[in-house]
Amino acid sequence: MRIVDEHPGHEACIRRVITDAFGREVEARLVDDLRFATDLAISIVAEEAGEICGHVALSRLKAPSRALALAPVSVLKATQQQGIGSALIRRAIKNARDSGYDIIFVLGEPDYYKRFGFETKEAALFRAPFRGPNFMALNLVGRSLAPADVIYPHAFNALG
Numbered sequence: 747m748r749i750v751d752e753h754p755g756h757e758a759c760i761r762r763v764i765t766d767a768f769g770r771e772v773e774a775r776l777v778d779d780l781r782f783a784t785d786l787a788i789s790i791v792a793e794e795a796g797e798i799c800g801h802v803a804l805s806r807l808k809a810p811s812r813a814l815a816l817a818p819v820s821v822l823k824a825t826q827q828q829g830i831g832s833a834l835i836r837r838a839i840k841n842a843r844d845s846g847y848d849i850i851f852v853l854g855e856p857d858y859y860k861r862f863g864f865e866t867k868e869a870a871l872f873r874a875p876f877r878g879p880n881f882m883a884l885n886l887v888g889r890s891l892a893p894a895d896v897i898y899p900h901a902f903n904a905l906g
Contacts, residue, residue: 747830749837752789752801757781759798760791760820767820772905776818779901780805787814788841792821792830799825802834804842804850808897810872814842815898816852835862843886850884851896872896 752760757778764774780786785805792800800821804814816838821830839862842850851869852859853876864882874881874896885891 747799747833748793749833750791750793751841752791756791756798760789760801763791763798763801763822764818764820766822767826768818773818773820776901776905777801777803779904780899783899783901785899785901787847788838788845790834790837790841792834794825794830800830800834802831802838804838805899805901807851808899810849810891810894810896812846812848813896814847814850815902816850816854817902832861839863839884839886848885848887848891850886852882852884853880854882856880856882 760777761774764777765771777786780803786803787806788804790802791798802819804816807813807815819831819835839850852864856866856879859882862884864884866879866882868885869881869883871893872883873893
């Protein structure tokens with residue numbers, strides 16, 4: 747497996763992977779909309795035998811500054827449970843840290859995302875449209891961050 751940054755021309759393959767992984771097109775439209783609005787900060791694909799089999803997106807939040815949203819993480823159904831999603835998330839976190847971002851927010855399954863360092867208590871310091879055990883954050887800088895409103899890019903509004 748090879749993990750690389752998204753390149754021009756990957757869009758249709760990424761759309762196919764996301765639609766296959768989620769069984770619907772909503773999340774694929776989200777990534778297309780984020781890309782079109784230039785809110786997609788980090789977009790990474792996993793390739794196996796020259797074919798894209800996984801994708802992860804991190805988008806710039808409108809607030810707080812230097813913050814990202816992790817969504818979606820997608821792996822073709824036929825290649826799930828092989829560590830592809832985990833490898834994509836680890837690379838995305840590294841790229842975010844190397845690019846100088848402070849924090850990543852995710853809305854997802856706590857048992858899965860805790861293995862990457864995401865914590866509910868870190869997210870609880872911030873005011874967001876989502877609250878509760880599935881809203882988590884990963885502090886990338888190792889120091890306290892000032893509480894703030896979490897404002898997602900407009901493309902997320904279409905998720906309902």
